[in-house]
Amino acid sequence: MVTIRLLLLCIATFASTHSIAFNNDTLRVASSANFAKPVEALLAEFAKQHPHRPMISVASTGVLYQQLRHGAPFDIFFAADIRRPQLLEQQGLIEEHHRKTYAIGQIALWSNTQKGPISLADLQDYKGRIAMAAPHLAPYGNAAKQVLVKRNLWRYFHQQLITGNNINQTYQQTLTGAVDYGFISYSQLLTSTQGNGVLIDNSLHTPLEQQVVVLKNAANLELARKFYQYVLSEQGQKIIADFGYLTADKATDAVPVSDQADSLPPNNGTKPATQTKKTQ
Template sequence: MTRVFKKLASILVLSASASLPAAADTAHIAVAANFATPMKALAARFEQATGHTLTLSSGSTGKFYAQIKNGAPFDVLLAADDDTPARLQREGDAVATRNYAIGKLALWSANANLIDGTDAVLKQNRFGKLAVANPKLAPYGAAAREALSKLGLLDAVASKFVVGENIGQTYQFAASGNADLGFVALSQIMQDGKLTQGSMWLVPSQLYSPIRQDAALLKHGADNAAARALLDFLGTPGAQAIIRSYGYDL
């Protein structure tokens, strides 16, 4: 009986090994703050499907750019724009890029009664503080300022800004009550196609430049099997379904 169990165990180990890549790898991924939650879901699916491992760090695209230029050992950058990956490729720090999502901007409040689905709360200026990401570091912050400018409201509300270093911190300002409302990424407040809590206004896309979010395979990850596999994975139907469920376009 012992021999049978040993043989069965050997077969199971060999079967499990056969389903994984010949050389599973680990990749360090720099993820724009707006994409942090979707990326956790994607990483779990990716690791299960490929046997590779991903280590995730989230933050502002601008800061990641500076870190990469200073030698930070990231293998892939999932940026909040398309300019930064293109720039890294021009400068020799990235070997390939691809679009993985088109972001959407939303005005959001943790207060379910503050925003009525329109921009009325902004026009009536009936709030205390407005969280906005730093436009120099975060593309969503630049989009928010562009939208306010096109609405003719930038000067009227600028004195009420609470500026976040990235869109993740901006969301926290609004979620914690340090700001009454904030311009955030739709992905931060939507899951499975539904608003998770609070109230919001989906900012019309014609009020800001398209937020095309590109991934860059960085020079450090050029020979990393996990990094290369991730870029391919982002284009699969399963991955795209997850990305859409958080409110992104493709």
């Protein structure tokens, strides 16, 4: 009997030891949908100095926040806002001094059916449906709603919306032609090889300040800390900027919603100088 117990103890110890060894090179990343491609690029560069096995889960910020509240096993979380990271901090779920802004997001209006340049003014006479991420789940969806409200267009479209759980679903809905127009991230517009789009003026919505946190119960805490520092480093910030985001140092310069936006003429809702045109 003693021999059997000893054997079981040895097996358990062996399994536990190898499980720890397996986890030592795994970094579990929770990423808001808008940041899926940038975080892959960041992890690839980070791996050159710190070899690891990344496991990335992509969803809306709201969905990931709920998962983290209920104990989801992530090491680091890239949110699309500052509210959820702040709540996680208040709930004692993150490492002390490991909550910071890593990027300022931007949104774009995009179409895969319109053959020429588009602008926000096109929506004034448009009678069809538009796509956006669900405002209560996704900060980018909330920003899109603010744009429509500022342009006095929300009352025309709020019952004609096709909403996705995150910005990636919105991209797919617009890509397939299910709708003629969709609000996506500017990063998605830059990396898309189809359609036509335009960057939305940041003054039409609250700043999309995005924060990253390291989770207190991270299985690979040391690796998560190193990746956190890398994302905030000069090299990491350059990669983020290449994907169409404003860098973290611009956080205090982000333009708040102007009370004068309602009185702007229709074509001032866009920035023609930064318009990105893409054709099939």
